[in-house]
Amino acid sequence: MTAxxxxxxxxxxxxxxxxxxxxxxxxxxxRLVVLAYAAAAGLSVVAFNELCEAAQRGFxxxxxxxxxxxxxxxxxxTALVVWxxxxxxxxxxxxxxxxxxxxxxxxxxxxxxxKLVSLRLSVAKSLLTAGSLLAGxxxxxxxxxxxxxxxxxxHARRWLPPHPxxxxxxxxxxxxxxxxxxxxxAPLAGVMFAIEELARTLExxxxxxxxxxxxxxxxxxxxxxxxxxxxxxxxxxxxHYAMWWPALLLVLACGALGGVFARLLHASITGSTDRIGRxxxxxxxxxxxxxxxxxxxxGIVSHGATFGSGYGYTRALLEGHLAVPxxxxxxxxxxxxxxxxxGVPGGIFAPCLAIGAGVGHDIAAFTGxxxxxxxxxxxxxxxxxxxxxxxxxxxxxxxxxxVGGHSMVLSxxxxxLGASLVSRWVARPLYASLAHTIVSRAAHARADAGA
Numbered sequence: 001m002t003a004x005x006x007x008x009x010x011x012x013x014x015x016x017x018x019x020x021x022x023x024x025x026x027x028x029x030x031r032l033v034v035l036a037y038a039a040a041a042g043l044s045v046v047a048f049n050e051l052c053e054a055a056q057r058g059f060x061x062x063x064x065x066x067x068x069x070x071x072x073x074x075x076x077x078t079a080l081v082v083w084x085x086x087x088x089x090x091x092x093x094x095x096x097x098x099x100x101x102x103x104x105x106x107x108x109x110x111x112x113x114x115k116l117v118s119l120r121l122s123v124a125k126s127l128l129t130a131g132s133l134l135a136g137x138x139x140x141x142x143x144x145x146x147x148x149x150x151x152x153x154x155h156a157r158r159w160l161p162p163h164p165x166x167x168x169x170x171x172x173x174x175x176x177x178x179x180x181x182x183x184x185x186a187p188l189a190g191v192m193f194a195i196e197e198l199a200r201t202l203e204x205x206x207x208x209x210x211x212x213x214x215x216x217x218x219x220x221x222x223x224x225x226x227x228x229x230x231x232x233x234x235x236x237x238x239x240h241y242a243m244w245w246p247a248l249l250l251v252l253a254c255g256a257l258g259g260v261f262a263r264l265l266h267a268s269i270t271g272s273t274d275r276i277g278r279x280x281x282x283x284x285x286x287x288x289x290x291x292x293x294x295x296x297x298x299g300i301v302s303h304g305a306t307f308g309s310g311y312g313y314t315r316a317l318l319e320g321h322l323a324v325p326x327x328x329x330x331x332x333x334x335x336x337x338x339x340x341x342x343g344v345p346g347g348i349f350a351p352c353l354a355i356g357a358g359v360g361h362d363i364a365a366f367t368g369x370x371x372x373x374x375x376x377x378x379x380x381x382x383x384x385x386x387x388x389x390x391x392x393x394x395x396x397x398x399x400x401x402x403v404g405g406h407s408m409v410l411s412x413x414x415x416x417l418g419a420s421l422v423s424r425w426v427a428r429p430l431y432a433s434l435a436h437t438i439v440s441r442a443a444h445a446r447a448d449a450g451a
Contacts, residue, residue: 020415030160031209033176036209038213041149042220048148052141055134056308062306063136070296070307071240077135078292081128081344083285087125092345093117094269096125096147097197098434100176103150104169104198105439113441117172122151122225125345136307137295138335142183143347149179166209173198176209178217182393186401187218193394197431217355233337246367250414251383254388256357258387260353261333263427265348266342266389270437288338291342298335302328303357306335310354317377320404329358346404350390351400352364356384375411378403382412383419390429392416 009345011319062069085092091099099116099297102108153175176198181190193213269276280287299307305328317324336351360380364373378399386395396416 021092026188030166033156033159034166034171034209037153038172038174038178038216041152041213042182042217042388044122044126044151044152045145045179045217046220048129048139048145049183051126051130052133055130058134059136059307063307065421067300070299071293072342073209074136074288074296074299075289075292078137078295078342078344079285080291081131081135081142081404082288084131085124085128085343085345086284089128091118091121092125092128092369093343094149094340094345094434095143095347096145096345097143097176097347097439098430099147100150100172100434101198102438104443105435106270107443107445108439109446112439116438117147117151117154119155121152122148125151128345129267129347132339133308135292135344136299137292137342137346138306138308138310138332138347138351139339139344139346140181140309140350142349144283144345145179145183145347146176147179149182150175151214153178166194169208172215176270177210177214180266180398181214181218182220184398185399187215189397189401190214190218192397193391196394207296208254214375225314225349226285238388243369243372243375246363246369246372247379247411247415249367249379249417250363250376251361252422253363254356254380254383255387255417255419256426257333257355257359257382257424258419261337261355262388262390262423262430264337266427266430266433269434270335280341288344291338291387293340294436295342298331298338299412302335303333306331310357311350313379314357316352317361318374318443320374323395324358324361329341329362332358349398351384354382356380356382359384375405375408376410376430378413379415383415386416387419387423388430390420390423390427391431395420408428 003053058074062073066370073283082093103113103116119250125144125148129139132139133141142407150172153171154168156171160166175311177190177194179190180193181187184190189213194214299305302325305313305324311331313324313328332351336348336355339346339351340348357377360377361373361381364366364370364376369376379381381403382396382399385398390396392413393416394411396409399416400406401413
């Protein structure tokens with residue numbers, strides 16, 4: 001009889017393996033609970049998207065009522081949203097991604113996580129972000145979707161059996177990434193976001209379940225919005241030698257502008273000690289109203305181009321149906337900065353895509369590459385989003401799946417990586433820095449309270 005080879009691993013016993021998996025009912029119950037909550041998280045983002053669309057239609061009605069109405073409407077709504085957020089749900093201010101990252105930080109002090117991620121905060125985040133869009137501010141809904149879905153997913157721990165095989169950390173990662181997957185109708189982007197921004201590396205034991213939950217949440221969006229891409233499928237001509245100069249200029253411009261913008265956002269959110277910073281800290285609601293007034297003025301000056309998330313202008317640019325003035329990028333940057341600085345709940349993904357599309361349009365006009373304008377606009381979207389977030393893989397996948405640009409995979413990836421590299425010379429990663437600030441301030445507050 002031949003002795004077994006000690007260097008050759010034996011194959012598993014099929015019957016024994018099946019019996020072992022099926023006999024562990026706790027594992028199967030935990031998987032069912034996680035997948036059920038993943039579907040619920042996806043549906044919550046779908047409902048949130050519909051609420052935001054209704055809010056933007058409401059602002060369009062205000063704008064149609066009188067072109068000067070935003071001066072009063074945007075001012076009052078911005079102040080009201082900030083007052084409600086500070087009074088009833090302080091953890092909802094801003095994007096929502098730094099809150100989830102702070103909740104995932106091992107250094108976070110005890111008791112911080114429920115203040116950043118919970119089912120109650122998910123409901124408040126949905127309503128208040130819709131309020132920001134109803135005000136006409138240049139905010140997005142994708143960052144808030146991360147906090148909303150994470151809050152829903154985190155609630156699953158109440159129904160998990162003992163030793164479920166997936167930690168609360170894993171639930172938050174799955175929920176946050178599910179928010180991106182459902183918001184952009186892009187499951188692959190959700191998986192990459194989980195790896196690149198939230199978890200860095202997935203837990204080996206539960207990575208399959210986490211990915212399944214992310215994909216299931218994304219499929220909730222597909223089932224409601226269809227499998228079509230949000231901006232349609234752009235027809236990209238074959239790249240030629242003359243495209244390298246405009247593309248390189250685009251990457252450098254988006255990288256530098258995105259880095260400066262990220263640095264500005266970080267300084268504005270974390271606060272400063274100058275006169276304006278002290279006034280903002282002492283009178284946050286009045287300061288928010290002032291930001292709303294300034295945003296209303298900019299929106300009127302731009303003939304409505306800077307109001308809202310910017311999806312309409314981005315779609316029109318990709319389709320070649322809109323001539324954007326040169327100041328569109330500048331005004332959109334300022335409007336987005338004011339929305340973030342005011343302290344309202346709202347994200348920056350959609351505004352960044354709009355700014356990147358404007359940069360691509362301007363580069364095409366400047367270099368005379370109008371025949372390749374749609375390709376440069378898509379590259380600008382990926383490059384500027386990657387420069388601001390410093391998450392290049394997530395950024396290029398989001399744009400690829402949103403425009404159906406599978407023929408541009410390599411060029412989108414190169415643009416995102418190049419712009420992210422340039423941005424890193426200018427600013428630290430925005431979301432990670434904001435999450436670190438949240439954790440540090442909570443730790444200092446706890447130490448002061450203990451003293």
